[in-house]
Amino acid sequence: MLVDQGFSPAYDSSLNGSKSMPSREERKKLRNKRRSKGAHNINGKDNRGSADNVGSSFSPSMDTEDRYIALLNRNEDELLKFVAQVNKVYQDLLKRPAPFMTFVFCGMQSAGKSTIMERFLNSVLNIVQQGTGTRCPLDATCIHDTTCNTAVCELYGEELPEDERGDQLTVNDVFERITNHNKKLGDEDRFSTEPLYLNYRSANVQNMRFVDTPGIISNQSTGKDNREDIKSILRSEMRKPNTKLCVLLEPKEFATNPILDFCDDTLGGRKKWIDDATFLMTKFDKQLEDARTSTKANDFFDEFFLNKCRPHLVITPTLDREDLPPDKLFEERTKLIQKADVYENDKFEQWREGHERYCIENGGVEDPLHIDIETKIGFPSAKKVMREIMLKDTIERLPEVISSLRNDLDKYNAEYKNLEDKMKFNDPQNLRNVVTRMLFQVQDRILNYLDGDLELSLKFPDKLQTLDDELDEEEDSEWSTRSLNHHSEKEDHWRGRVSNLDEFPDEIYAASRFLGGKQYQRALEFFRVIMIDALPDPFQLRDKVANLTGFLSGGLQQENWERAMVEITRVCLKDVSHPGLNYVIKHIGSIFRRLFPIALQDVKQGERFSAEFKQIPAAVERFLQSEFDSVLWNLLKNASNEVHSSMEPMYSSIDPNLPTFHCKRLVNHQQKDLFVKKDQKFVSVDEDREKQFENSWLSSFKHRAVALINNDSNNSAKLFLKDENRKRATTKKSFLPDERAAMITKEETEMILQRSFEYIVGLMEFNLIVFRFQLNYHLFEGFKKAIKETLLTKVNDADWDELVRPDSTIGERLEIVEKQRQGLQKSLDMVLRMQRII
Numbered sequence: 001m002l003v004d005q006g007f008s009p010a011y012d013s014s015l016n017g018s019k020s021m022p023s024r025e026e027r028k029k030l031r032n033k034r035r036s037k038g039a040h041n042i043n044g045k046d047n048r049g050s051a052d053n054v055g056s057s058f059s060p061s062m063d064t065e066d067r068y069i070a071l072l073n074r075n076e077d078e079l080l081k082f083v084a085q086v087n088k089v090y091q092d093l094l095k096r097p098a099p100f101m102t103f104v105f106c107g108m109q110s111a112g113k114s115t116i117m118e119r120f121l122n123s124v125l126n127i128v129q130q131g132t133g134t135r136c137p138l139d140a141t142c143i144h145d146t147t148c149n150t151a152v153c154e155l156y157g158e159e160l161p162e163d164e165r166g167d168q169l170t171v172n173d174v175f176e177r178i179t180n181h182n183k184k185l186g187d188e189d190r191f192s193t194e195p196l197y198l199n200y201r202s203a204n205v206q207n208m209r210f211v212d213t214p215g216i217i218s219n220q221s222t223g224k225d226n227r228e229d230i231k232s233i234l235r236s237e238m239r240k241p242n243t244k245l246c247v248l249l250e251p252k253e254f255a256t257n258p259i260l261d262f263c264d265d266t267l268g269g270r271k272k273w274i275d276d277a278t279f280l281m282t283k284f285d286k287q288l289e290d291a292r293t294s295t296k297a298n299d300f301f302d303e304f305f306l307n308k309c310r311p312h313l314v315i316t317p318t319l320d321r322e323d324l325p326p327d328k329l330f331e332e333r334t335k336l337i338q339k340a341d342v343y344e345n346d347k348f349e350q351w352r353e354g355h356e357r358y359c360i361e362n363g364g365v366e367d368p369l370h371i372d373i374e375t376k377i378g379f380p381s382a383k384k385v386m387r388e389i390m391l392k393d394t395i396e397r398l399p400e401v402i403s404s405l406r407n408d409l410d411k412y413n414a415e416y417k418n419l420e421d422k423m424k425f426n427d428p429q430n431l432r433n434v435v436t437r438m439l440f441q442v443q444d445r446i447l448n449y450l451d452g453d454l455e456l457s458l459k460f461p462d463k464l465q466t467l468d469d470e471l472d473e474e475e476d477s478e479w480s481t482r483s484l485n486h487h488s489e490k491e492d493h494w495r496g497r498v499s500n501l502d503e504f505p506d507e508i509y510a511a512s513r514f515l516g517g518k519q520y521q522r523a524l525e526f527f528r529v530i531m532i533d534a535l536p537d538p539f540q541l542r543d544k545v546a547n548l549t550g551f552l553s554g555g556l557q558q559e560n561w562e563r564a565m566v567e568i569t570r571v572c573l574k575d576v577s578h579p580g581l582n583y584v585i586k587h588i589g590s591i592f593r594r595l596f597p598i599a600l601q602d603v604k605q606g607e608r609f610s611a612e613f614k615q616i617p618a619a620v621e622r623f624l625q626s627e628f629d630s631v632l633w634n635l636l637k638n639a640s641n642e643v644h645s646s647m648e649p650m651y652s653s654i655d656p657n658l659p660t661f662h663c664k665r666l667v668n669h670q671q672k673d674l675f676v677k678k679d680q681k682f683v684s685v686d687e688d689r690e691k692q693f694e695n696s697w698l699s700s701f702k703h704r705a706v707a708l709i710n711n712d713s714n715n716s717a718k719l720f721l722k723d724e725n726r727k728r729a730t731t732k733k734s735f736l737p738d739e740r741a742a743m744i745t746k747e748e749t750e751m752i753l754q755r756s757f758e759y760i761v762g763l764m765e766f767n768l769i770v771f772r773f774q775l776n777y778h779l780f781e782g783f784k785k786a787i788k789e790t791l792l793t794k795v796n797d798a799d800w801d802e803l804v805r806p807d808s809t810i811g812e813r814l815e816i817v818e819k820q821r822q823g824l825q826k827s828l829d830m831v832l833r834m835q836r837i838i
Helices: 009-016 024-037 062-074 076-093 113-121 171-187 227-239 258-267 294-306 326-338 340-361 379-424 428-451 454-459 467-476 488-499 517-533 538-548 561-593 595-603 610-614 618-652 685-709 715-730 746-797 808-837
Strands: 102-107 138-144 152-157 166-169 196-202 208-212 243-249 278-281 675-678 681-684
Touching (some): 024 488, 076 379, 076 808, 102 113, 102 227, 113 138, 113 208, 113 326, 113 379, 166 171, 171 326, 208 379, 243 258, 326 340, 379 808, 428 454, 428 517, 428 595, 428 610, 428 618, 467 561, 488 517, 517 561, 517 746, 538 561, 561 618, 595 618, 618 746
Parallel strands (some): 102 243, 138 196, 243 278
Antiparallel strands (some): 152 166, 152 196, 675 681
16 A cells, blocks of 8 residues: 655645645654654663773882971971972962962061061062062072072062073072062052062071062052052962961051051951961060060050960161162161171060069069060061971971872873874874874774674664664754755655654664664665555556556557556656655665764774874864765765666566566456367366466476586576576566457556556565665765775875964973973972982
C-alpha cells in the first residue's frame, strides 16, 4: 500500500491522502514518542568504569625540610636572605604579594616614619621636603650580612624605570633614586599605590621587614588634602596577606592623636586593627617635660593602656635647620643617624634621673614608672620586639612557603613547555608540518573507525550512536536544509515517513550504539526498510490509466497499454526513489561528518604527539573542520549526481526480462482450453509451458554448477554464458495481453495495474541491489579516497602565511615565564644548598 507523504504534493489528492506533512518539531516529537515506547531499547546500563591514576610529584623528605627550617631558625641572616629572595620573586616576577610578614608604618606627616625606617637601616634614604615627602610605599627588607661592611642595596618597582633599578647599588644611589621618584610623583601631584622594593644588606643592620607609607596631613585646611590617596595606599598594603600595622603616635594625649581616628576611618573601625598593631611614640622628647615625674608619666599613658595601646617611646635627634642643599642635608642627617642611639639613651637616662630626683625631693612617695613604660623605652626595645614578631611569623610560615614555591615552579614549568609548543606554531611552515602529521593520524583513525575499532568504543563510549541519535543529528544539522540538488525540496517527506514509523525492525539493531563502518551498514539496511515501506501502490492511479494509453502511437490505431505501464512505473519510482536517495546520502554524510572531530579528539589523548597536537590553535582546527566539511559535501554532491544518474535509466524503459521480475500470465477474457500433443498424449498448453520452464530452470542450474566447478578451462563458463544469453533472447514471456478492446475496459485497467505493481516490486528489488553497489563505490569508497588524497591536498595547498598570523605576545610571555621559573628555581636552590650543609 502506498504510504502517505511518498510523492510530491502534486499527487496528494490521489496518492497521499489528506494528511499534511509533519514539521521538523513534529517529526522530532514522533521520534521521541517512538523512543518512549521502549520498542527497541536495550536494558541495562552502560558500564564505563575507569580508574583514575593520580600522580604525585617528588618532594624532599620532611625530615630534611624540618632540619633546614631548624637551621634557618638558628641563623637569622640566612633566613632573611631566603625571605628577601622569595619576596623579590613574588613581588617583581610573579606580581603577587610577598608571602612573608612585614610591618606597615602609618603616621601623620612629619611623625618621623622615614626617620624610623632610616634607623632600622642605619642610613638616610629619603629627604622630606615641603609637603609630604614620601608619595609611595617603600617596602624594605633589612638583612644582616657580616660580609657587607658597606651596605649593598637592591632597588626595583613597577613604576621605577628600568635604568633606575639595580642589585649592587650604594646607599647614595638608593637615596638619589628614591628621592627623585618621590619628586617626580610630587611634580605630577599624585600619590601611588605601587611600592618601591628595597633589599638592604649590611653588617650594621638588624634583620627586619617593613613598609614606609606617606604621612597624613594633620591640618586639612592647609595645603591639598591627600587623605583619600593615602587611605588607598594604606588599604592596598594592609590587604596584602601577612601584614602587621605599626602606628607612629605623636607625643600627646590619646584622644588628640589624629592618626588613631585616621586608622579607624581607613580600616573599618578600631576593633578591626588595634589588637594586632604595634605602636611607636616618636619625638617623645617633646613630652619629657610634661612627664617629668613617674606619676605624671603614668597618668599620661593611662588612657593609652585602657585602649590596648602600649607604645614604644622613641627619640631621634633632629637638625636645627633642613633648608640645606641635598648633598649637605644627606651628610648631616647621616651623622644624626649614626649617633641616634647614643643621643636617645642619654635623653632617657636624664629623664629617669629626673624621676629619681623628684621622688627624693617629694619624700619617696612617687609611684614607680609603669612596667609597660619601663620596658618599652628607646628605639632598640621596639626594634627587638618587632624583630621577634617578624621572625616568629616567618619561621611558622616557612613550610607553607616552600611548598608553594614547588607548586609554583611546577605550574610555570608546565606553562613554559606549553608556550614553547605554541611558539613553534608561530611559524606557518612548522605549523603546517605538524598539522600534516596530525592529519595522517586522523586519517588512520577514521579508516579504523570504518573498519571497526574496539579501542574507540572503550575510549569514547559516549560517542557511539543509536539510529535515533543519528536521525536527530541529521535533522538538527544545517546540512538537512542545504540543497544537494533539485530533489532536496522533497526530502522532508522522507523525514516525515521515518518519524511516523511506530518501531524499527529488529534486524537493523536500531537501539545498538555504533560508530563508523557499522553505522554505514545500518544506514543502508534502514534505507531498504524505508524504501520498502514507501513502495507505491499503482492501484491508486486507477482513474488515470485510460488517459495514459494515448492513441495512434507509432501509427497504430489502438491504445498503447505499454505506454501506460511505463508512465506508471516512471512516476511512482521517480517520486519515491530520488528524494529517498538524497535522504540516505545526507544520513550517511552526517555519520561521516562527525568522525573528523572524534578522530581529532582521539589523537590528542594518550599518543606520542598528543601534547603537541593539543597546542594547535583553535582557529586552525576550525579551518581543518571547514576543509573537511567542504570535501565531504562535494563528495555527497558527486555521489548524489552519480546515483541519481544511474537511477534514471531504471524507470525510463521497461525490461520484461528483468531478473527480479516474475509475472503471471494475464488474459483479458475467459481462458481458452488449448492442448498440445506431448509423448503420445494431449496436455494443456499452460501445463506444458510450466513443465518446460521447470526443466529449463533445472537444466540452467545444472549447467551453471558444472561451469563453475570445472576450472580446467574457462571454455565451459563461456559456453554456459553464451547459452544463457541465447535462451534469454529466445525465451518467450507473457507481459501484456495482445487481445485488447478498442476502448480500455475496467478489467483491462486492472490487468495494467497488476502488471505495473509486479514490475515495480521487481524493479524496486533490483534497484536496492544496484543502490548498494552505487553507494558503496561513490560514497563509502569515495569517502576513504577523499580523506586520503583530497583533504591533505587542500590543507597543504592553503595559504598558511595568511592563515597563521604570528602572535608576538607568546614570545613576550615566554620571556616573563622564563624569569619566573629562574627566580623560583633560585629560591629552591637555596633550600637545596642549605640541605647539603646540614
